[in-house]
Amino acid sequence: MSDFGPGRLSAAAYFGCVALLTALGLGVAAWAHPAFLHSSLQTMGLEAVPHAAPGSFYVTRIAPLFDARCLGCHDDTRAKGQLRLDSFAAAMRGGRDGPVIEPGNPKGSELFRRISLPSSDDRAMPPSGKTPLTADEVTVIKLWIASGASGELRTIKGAPRPVVEVKIPESDLAAVQKQRAPLAAALKQLQARYPGVIIYESRNSADLEVDASLRGAAFGDGDLAALLPLAARIVRADLSGTTITDAAAPTLVAMTSLTRLRLAHTKITDKTLVALVGLKSLKSVSVVETKVSDDALAPLRQHGVATYGGGNE
Amino acid sequence: MSDPRKEHVLVWDIPTRIFHWTIVVLVAVSWFSADNGYLRMHLWSGLTLLALLLFRVLWGLLGSTTSRFTDFLHPPRKVMAYLRGHEKSLYAGHNPAGGWMVAVMIGVLLAQAVTGLFSNDGLHFTGPLALWVSDDVSTRITGLHGTIFNIIVVFIWLHVVAVGFYLLVKNHNLVGAMVTGKKHPHLVPAGLNLSFTRLYIALLLLALTAGIVAWVFFQGVP
Incomplete structure (x- = not known):
């Protein structure tokens, strides 16, 4: 093969191919990682960012649970498995392997499956060493997903009442x-x-x-x-x-x-x-x-x- | 009939070539291991990367002619002229644009390796020096580690596009040269006089940087 002289492609043809391949690569990445696609589209303003309404069940019951039990690994800095649970939009986008919440179908939702696994299972969430969700907390998430994983719904019938934690200051x-x-x-x-x-x-x-x-x-x-x-x-x-x-x-x-x-x-x-x-x-x-x-x-x-x-x- | 390969000129020394391809493998291993949760593997590939990058910095000061920073880091005006096609000189090693690409890549990879030392996965794994800083700082550095990775991906893309451009448009096989170490005589300046640093010096420098990284690693072992 000659190592010098005119190339096989013109610069325009080459960069056209590069643009095509880059677009193809991004398309494959978007297909393999839907969360990445939605995140990109939402960042560019090409897709509406879903929000949870103030006072909604998500805001009052689900977000505090995610905050207490999940954000240690699934916030904007760590995002394990490329999953973030620090906002309604991020939770609904899902992670590396796609959505983790299937509205109306708790058993088909990866998030519910993971929090329902016995703690001995390597895939259980939160992982061993972290404070597990209580049975009531798992039920709250299950009912929320079963009710359509809505950001608008304010109450869900049958949801266990929230536990109010009262902290009594230790006397010195x-x-x-x-x-x-x-x-x-x-x-x-x-x-x-x-x-x-x-x-x-x-x-x-x-x-x-x-x-x-x-x-x-x-x-x-x-x-x-x-x-x-x-x-x-x-x-x-x-x-x-x-x-x-x-x-x-x-x-x-x-x-x-x-x-x-x-x-x-x-x-x-x-x-x-x-x-x-x-x-x-x-x-x-x-x-x-x-x-x-x-x-x-x-x-x-x-x-x-x-x-x-x-x-x- | 003479063998055309004999006409080729040796421009890249063995340590630089081994460094280049080892970095390629280690970046891939680091990417794969981080993505799939093999964090022990990620730790060792990261530490090896760090030792190699430190070696490359020293080799850029003490190594063979084409490996030295003074050989491939040119003033911005010359780089711009080269990118605009006004600069037609031949370069035995990196051209003015490629030289800065190498320097920036080394810098970004070093930043990635160093931030990895202070990172944690929020579960059971922490970088060797993560306990030197507060949990909050370690978490912030972990975020930075993820951001730098995205920058690295962009640089890899840019690097591959540039190499492809030289191969397919300019008909310069930079990949082949980085494998064999040789370039066609028509692609190097006439009267080229390169010096090659002895291999044992490379081994000594590598031993030194590996020792530094091992020392850093053991600083984090309780």
Whole structure:
């Protein structure tokens, strides 16, 4: 064969052949990988991109499942098997071997087949080591496909109710102990002096609760003043029926974390109530059977504090 | 009657030719193994590719005349002139356009091999250095690994189209030359004086790059 001189094809003929072969190659790729074809057409705007409607069954029930269980491998960065499940359009396009969802036919849908396989099967999805779908989740996907794999349908009869996961924050007991430490000595002393009057709000808290109502007339201004070292930690105080007077106002004002205060059946007057306006955490005050006027409660109400009793009761 | 093959001029050394065809095989193996989930195979083909690419970079500095970057990387103006047909010089090795194609291909393949080191498949397989970076970074690099693959496919297409153009339109059999190492004397400059680096130097360089890759690999072994 000659290694130089004129070639067998003109440049135009050659590039015509290249264009033809490239188009043929892309056609074969599109035939072998329909998802690639649809993705290309949708990207070029030659094919409508299917969308799921807000509030649809897909959006509320299916997408969260795909998100939690499948996107680790089937999102835009990994797309194992060229399958993406990060959008309705991508899920409906399918993967390398074609669509994985056949609307109306769960058993004919590769996606359903894979999630239904026993975990011992190599083809099972999610693969071993990943959190498997629950029986209810598999049922939800099955019913969705059986109902036509719609992006519009809002409810599907018989679909198991969604499981709402409630997360209770773990308590940090070490942190609570650390917060309680500075109060411990004073609290111990006061608890010995006033049994049952002052306790922690809960086992996970360093905040305090005061209930002097059971001591009644035996609990007066001097006793309340004794709580002053712990005042900033007191969040609830029930002083109903005690003999406290307006002289208790400075101690009450020192309770800067106070949220609920009960002063029913006491001798406090408007003077004390006016002083309470500065307590930013206060949510409710009870002044049932006191001489407190409605005018004195008005500023508290303006700050969003619920009031009970007073001049208008 | 004399044997026409004797008239041909040796332009490509053995290491460059072996490198070229091994790369062809390894890219195919990497493609196949990634597509079919044979990730151990993918790992080893990738590591071998990396060692060979590093070797090729060193060979581009220390190898035979036609393998050196200084021989085939020409200024852009010369490349444009060549592509427009204004540059009629003969080149023993890569022509100005082909030279840059080789350099870019080496760069893209290197980027692919390096990103592969940090990639993961989201299941049980991670590249040797994937644990050096956060899961998020590894996932992003994995995405990049996939994108670079698409770029490689485009370059392979371009490479094949160019080689076909030379074969069918210009009647230059570049494939044959990359197999035998020889070109027809009418296709090389007159008075050509090529130097060929000794084979043992190629073997030493290959041992060095294989050692580097092995060292990198073992960095990722807990």
